[in-house]
Amino acid sequence: MGRFLARRDTAAAELMDDPACDxxxxxxxxxQFKVVNAVVSGWHGVYQREIRPYLHPDSPRTLLDVGCGGGDVPRALASWARRDGLALDVLAIDADDRAIAFNHEQPEHLGVRFRQALSSDLVHEGQRFDFVTSNHLLHHLTPDELAALLRDSExxxxxRALHSDLERHPWAYxxxxxxxxxxxQSFIREDGLTSIRRSYTWAELQGSxxxxxxxxPLVxxxxxxxYAP
Known part of the structure; x- marks a missing residue:
């Protein structure tokens, strides 16, 4: 691994996380997340292996997506379930009001709701979900925040709890x-490269x-x- 990727660059900040960004x-x-995630996220395979076997046509399962960003992943999960004739109700949350505003401006998507909240808010409310998911969230978090998210997920x-993220690797970069x-006219490239620098290796994430x-590991x-209770 190149020296600049030998360790997580936790000091690097993504432009989209700046409250004053354009x-x-x-x-x-x-x-643009919809296009990028369709190519690199691998969520369709995760849905087929980890979520679809537990779904039923007449008994809706529930899924919480944490840090939903542009909302493309929770929308995709709901769409795949509906296409398969299965029932899945999705609540997608994000702490950033700009993300929630963006999603509320999009056409309504059957089976998906959006809300500004933290996972801890839902714990305090006593809510439970069959599945808890996130995409490209873990590398944003401090060690304490990561530990709190995993406790909340449990x-x-x-x-199932299913948190998917990038793997730090020179070829990925x-x-x-x-x-x-x-x-x-977006932060996709610069923030994506920053995300890889901030991301974990397999050994680092397992150790955390x-x-x-x-x-x-996924391709x-x-x-x-x-996590499975």
Whole structure:
């Protein structure tokens, strides 16, 4: 691994996390997530292996998506379930009011609701969900925030918690640097490269996870942190 990727660059900050960032570029970034995640996130495979076997046509399961960003992943999960004739109700939350505003401005999506909240808010409300998911959230968090999210996930989920993130790797960095050039007027390329620098290796993430959690490597250059009660 190149020296600049030998350790997590936790001092690097993503532009979209800046409250003063350009709002139009932020909105463009949310909109372009749909394309980027469709190519690199691997959520369809995760849905098929980890979620679909527990779904039923007539008994809706529930799913909480934490840090939903542009909302494309929770929308996709609901769409795949509906296409398969299965019932899945999704609540997608984000702490950033700009993300929730963006999602509320989009056409209503059957089976998906959006709310500004933290996972801890739902714990305090006594809510439970069959599944708890997140995409590209873990690398944003401090060690204390990561530990809190995983504790909340254990309290909130009844079937599976599934947190998917990037894996820090030189090939991931170089390939994304080239592949992300066609996304103009957004933070996709710069923030994506920052995200890779902030992300974990398999060993780092497994070492940061509490007992009961497992890290599974996915292609391409992804990690899935899972928990089953």
């Amino acid at each position: 709002l139009q570029q932020l909105r463009n970034t949310y909109a 309290r909130l989920c009844t079937v 170089h390939l994304f640097s080239v592949a992300a050039r066609p996304f103009p 996870a509490p007992p009961g959690w497992q890290v599974h 391409p250059f992804r990690l899935l942190l899972t």
